[in-house]
Amino acid sequence: GAVVSQHPSWVICKSGTSVKIECRSLDFQATTMFWYRQFPKQSLMLMATSNEGSKATYEQGVEKDKFLINHASLTLSTLTVTSAHPEDSSFYICSARDPGVSYNEQFFGPGTRLTVL
């Protein structure tokens, strides 16, 4: 099946710094990637939809200037958390849709656990 990787797996940073998370589709070209955030004991919350070559579509309540998304190629999308604060500590998961799959399954990366001190 389709494989999606994320890097880093976990990161600890100081408040006020920026953190970049990479999401790669390893064996397919993903025109659309999704970024989710998940707080403990809660379900996935879609943050934004990332389309290759165009601006990301952000969900209501997600600050686009704080969570910068770049989908520069068909296999790579990045999420940058700018000026991170402790309340941004969460589990960030990306997923990608494989155009070769007839239904709209999303293949998930392993997630990145962000801790902001």
Place this chain on the structure above:
Amino acid sequence: GQNIDQPTEMTATEGAIVQINCTYQTSGFNGLFWYQQHAGEAPTFLSYNVLDGLEEKGRFSSFLSRSKGYSYLLLKELQMKDSASYLCAVIDSNYQLIWGAGTKLIIKP
């Protein structure tokens, strides 16, 4: 608004059978997914239903009734490793994935 309901938590015994229900009200329907998520890990795909009926895949089966806005995931011969959260998700008319809050399944020996 769009809504997906599933029980918050269920408990079952190793070796037994458990059924996790999911009801949905969405703007359109283009399929329903069940995902399994272990603590601290990303979701993994279990099943996809777009037509009414039962899809069987090993110990796991998923059922869909579009007229009732209802699905269930059936897990047989439960194993301790099945302890996880099970997420129901529906693709709406805009091909957006709408997620349920997940059902935490606890397996006891």
